[in-house]
Amino acid sequence: MALDTAKKAQIVAKFARKSGDTGSSEVQIALLSTRIAELTEHLKVNKKDFSSRLGLLKLVGRRKRLLKYLKATKYETYTKLIAELGLRDK
Structure with a gap:
């Protein structure tokens, strides 16, 4: 059930901090x-x-x-990310 490369590249481009960023918590x-x-x-x-x-x-x-890690280190980024992904109602 792996993602196809085009869809994966689109997600990486949307959530990356800078170009070429594939390992950040957000991505x-x-x-x-x-x-x-x-x-x-x-x-x-x-x-x-x-x-x-x-x-x-x-x-x-x-x-x-x-x-949990992202919430502890960068709370603003955490709230923005869960809002974009629609993970929680908060």
């Missing part, structure tokens, strides 16, 4: 959120795909840790 969280959304749609159709479900839970945990 990683955005990429994980996209993968989580795609896996969620896959699991709605394939209810018995337990290995993908486990992978989804791992991705959610990784995104949660990155969001």
Whole structure:
């Protein structure tokens, strides 16, 4: 369930701090959120795909840790990012 390169490049360009930035927390969280959304749609159709479900839970945990780090270090960026991605109602 990997992202195609065009979609990945588009997400990186939107959330990157500077050109060529692929490792910042914002980019990683955005990429994980996209993968989580795609896996969620896959699991709605394939209810018995337990290995993908486990992978989804791992991705959610990784995104949660990155969001916790971003909230502790750069709160303004955190609030802006969750608003753009539509992760929480706050």
